[in-house]
Amino acid sequence: MNDSLNNQEADELSLRELIEQYSRYWYLFVIGVIIALAIAFIYLRYTPQLYQSKATIIIKDEKTQSPLEMAAFSQFGSFLSRFKSNQIDNELAIFNSKRLISETVKELQLNIKYEVMGNIKTSEIYGSKPFEVKFQSFNDSLSREKVPTLYIEILSDSEFIIEDETRSSKATYKFGESISLIFGDITVLPNLDYAERFESYINKTIIVSYKSVEDVALSFQDRVNILNADAKSNVVELSIQTQNKEKGEDFLNELVHQYNKDAVQDRNEIAKKTSAFIESRLQIITRELDSVETNKEDFKSTNRLTDIQAEAQITLENASEFNKRQLDVSTQMELSSTMIDYMKNSSDSELLPSNIGISNENVGSAVNNYNELILYRNKLLQTSTPKNPVVKSVNEQITQMRGNILGSLENSKNALKIAMKDLNIQENIISSKISQVPAKEKIFRGIERQQSIKEKLYLFLLQQREEASIALAATSDRAKIVDSAYGSQEPVSPKKPLIYLGALLAGLLIPFGGIYGFHLLSTKVNSRKDVEKHIKTIPIIGEIPKVLKGDSDLIQHNDRSIMAEAYRILRTNLQYLFINKLEESEKGKTLIVTSTIKGEGKTFVAFNLALTLALTGKKVVLVGADIRNPQLQRYLPEHLKTNKGLTEYIVHSDMKVEDIISQSEYNENLSIVLSGAIPPNPAELLMQKRTTTFIDELRNNFDYIIMDTAPSMLVTDTILINKLADITLYVVRAGYTDKRLLDFPQDAIKDGRLSNVAIVLNNVKLNNFGYGNKYGYAYSQEERSFLQRVFNR
Known part of the structure; x- marks a missing residue:
């Protein structure tokens, strides 16, 4: 549960830090919004407005x-x-x-x-x-x-x-x-x-x-x-x-x-071309129709036709009649032949068949008479003999009549043969006519079909010509207007609310992006949090604010500025570091002020810390221990810059500490020892025993000895004299020191090259400063303009 609470607190802290990271630049957002809205106003003022018409x-x-x-x-x-x-x-x-x-x-x-x-x-x-x-x-x-x-x-x-x-x-x-x-x-x-x-x-x-x-x-x-x-x-x-x-x-x-x-x-x-097309087709169809009708007329004249169907019907009826007559004649011929054969094969006493269908009435009548005579003779024979004259007379009549009937049958048969021959001839003629009817009808129907097609096409083209003429005279619009064009009352572009909203967002996002990009790409230390993220084992005992333009670099008497309070806080935090660091004695406390590289403000921090300690009434000596590139002279008057210093003391064994100590005009409790002439072998010089002697003598005479030394990563000088100090103040400059350089003091402590190290963060901007105005506490009664307060000037 404690872990979850800690995680929740860490998340809240991260969110708060993120908000503070951007809120401290609130003036950039205000300026960005004002500029963006001004640009949007100018754009809307001079950009042509567009209206939409539909x-x-x-x-x-x-x-x-x-x-x-x-x-x-x-x-x-x-x-x-x-x-x-x-x-x-x-x-x-x-x-x-x-x-x-x-x-x-x-x-x-x-x-x-x-x-x-x-x-x-x-x-x-x-x-x-x-x-x-x-x-x-x-x-x-x-x-x-x-x-x-x-x-x-x-x-x-x-x-x-x-x-x-x-x-x-x-x-x-x-x-x-x-x-x-x-x-x-x-x-x-x-x-x-x-x-x-x-x-x-x-x-x-x-x-x-x-x-x-x-x-x-x-x-x-x-x-x-x-x-x-x-x-x-x-x-x-x-x-x-x-x-x-x-x-x-x-x-x-x-x-x-x-x-x-x-x-x-x-x-x-299209209508004109259609009309022209119809006219040309009409001319062609007219000629073709005339040709078909002429062909029809010639065909009828050549074949002597009036109505081919009626004439074909008559021919068929005639053929049927001839077939019937042929059948009748053939039947009569068969009956005659049968009758002849019967008569030839029968005796005179036999009756002849009657009513067998022979159409010759004379033969039928003769047969009937013949049969009556036979019957009559037979009756006579019943009462008389064949020799009876009457019977003989009747037999003679029967013989004569039988010959006549046979001759009539022969004559009738010959006549029927002649008639059959004529009927066959007529049948061939009619059959020939019937066989010609389909071909003629086919040709005639083809002519009529052509005539019908041409007539229908001719009538259709006439109708289309009239309809095309009507359509040409009555052509309507293709597009029917539902709503005539109308324009919007308000311009559709540029859209003022959208432009102003976009400008507002741009005014916020551009500073946000700039700040985010700056922090994302920046490799410099900017605040206390940057140092704490990289160095977790070394305490930060002080934050020195950035010196603004027009402000003094040094702490003044009765100074109530933010920088003076920052050094007082640093002084107080140093007292806690000195507890249990030294045995109870009257000897002075030694501090080394160093940094990673040149330009991080170690001389500035050392001088102002010395002034702050001197204001408490303690005797303080500030030693220029950077004998390679001394910077302490820039805080001294011209007549003191030529004084001998630490280098001469180490080189000349007969020289005393009092010979190189100068009284500072800033405070009566502050003394200064310059670095002296730049030697050709500074590292070897600091390794001399006289260096230790020098520090020991200063401890006997001063409460605090502050040594402004060379950068630790560039030269070995500070490492050599680090063992002589009670506390090593490691200066990191905001906006200047690269975050990657923060690994050096950690490694130096781990390797034993530096000891008793505490960090002082220098040149902190007021919006990153951890004290003072952040909590509404005014350190100075100095009146500042609104712009100065806005830009922390």
Whole structure:
């Protein structure tokens, strides 16, 4: 549980430190926001405002148009494939085509731009132009793209001045006169529709710029937006953003008009071509129809036909009748032959069959008579003998009659054979006619079919010609306007709330990013926390604030500044370090002030610490122990800078400590020993026994001995005399010392090269300072301006 509490406290501390890291630079955020909002205001003030104009239309589907309009075109397949297309994307491409937009620009003369010159920016004039420039002609030697910009200043309601874009030459002209310029001829005509506003433009300069229609069309093509929001419908929304709302509305309305005009022209062109096509086909069909009818007439004349079907029916009926007659004759011939054979094979006493179907009535009557005679004879024989004269007479009659019947049958059979022969001949003739009927009928039907096709096509073309004529006279617009173009009341760009919000965010984010980047990329020590993160085993006993411009480098008498209080805190913390460090004695306490590299302020810290200790009434001596690059002289008056110092004392054994000690003019309790002349062998010199003797003598005479030594990492001097000190003050300079150099004192302590080390953080900015104003405690009664307080000056 303790671990979780510690982690929670650590997280809260990290968050608080993070907030403090940025909040201490609050003035940068304020300045950033003010600058960003000012830039946004200037941008909004001088950036042209854009208004959005919209128009909504419905593109008619050709399949839903009236039959009169489309009947003439729906039958011709690929010739009219465009009008059968139901793909709205094709029409959107036409709307946004350079050709159509160029026609719109040309119609509205949008390639000629009028602007009134202001003090800072120019504003476009549209609609209420005081005059209109007519470009009558252009010189062939010059391209229209090189037409210069004209600057026209209106002098009165009748005169004006024209300058070219170089503003090198100008001339005065009258409205309405033809003006010859280097690129061609122009005429400037006053706009009488806005005569009441003409006076407002007097003595103002109007900029007239001419661009090619193609360039302006490309510009509009990039800006116009054509959208079919619902793929299932033909509703299309057109929109464009322009500086002038009226200009955008006129452009969209004219674009729709040009689209309808283009569609009508296309359909009229198709109707004209259709009519021409129909006329040419009618001429061909008429000739072909005449040819077919002539062929039909010749075929009937050649084959002596009136009605081929009726005549074929008659022929078939005749054939059936002949077949029946042939059957009857054949039957009669068979009956006659049977009767003849029967008579030849039978006796005279036998009866002959009667009513067997022989059609010869004489034969039938003769047979009946013959049979009656037989019966009569048989009756006679029943009562008489064959020799009876009556019986003989009857037998004679029977014999004669039998011969007659047989002769009649023979004659009838021969007649039937002749009749059968004639019937066969007639049958062949009729069969021949019947066999010719299908071929003739086929040929005749082919002729009639051709005639029917030609007649129907002829009638169809006549109908289409009339419908095409009607459609040509009654062509409607392709695009139905749902909403004419209308512009927004408020500008859509630039959007003020969004710009100001973006500026506010930028004003906050840019300083935030700068601070974050600075801390991310910075390798320098900036605050106490940076030191504590790298060095956890060495205590930090003091933070020295940065000396501001105009402030004194040294502690003054009765000084209540933040720097003076910082040194007092350092002095107090030193007392705790000296506890248990030395045995109770009257000898002075020795401090070494060193740093990692040159320039970290060890001499500055040593001198002010000596002054602070001297203010308590203690006797303090400040020793310039940096005999390689002495810096203590810069805090002394000129007459003391030439005094002998530590180097001479070590070299000359007869010299006494009193010979090199100088009284400081800053405090009567402070004495100074300079480093002396720079020796050729400083390390070997400090290793002399005289160095230890020097320190021992100072301990006997002073309460505190503060030694300003050389940088520890650069030279070995400090390491050599470190054993002589009770406390080693290691100076780290904020904004100067590299964080990577903080590893050196840790390694030196670990290796035993330095001992009893405490860190003093020098040159700390007030916004990183750990005491004082952070808690609302004022160290000075000095009055500062607002800017000085803001920037910690």
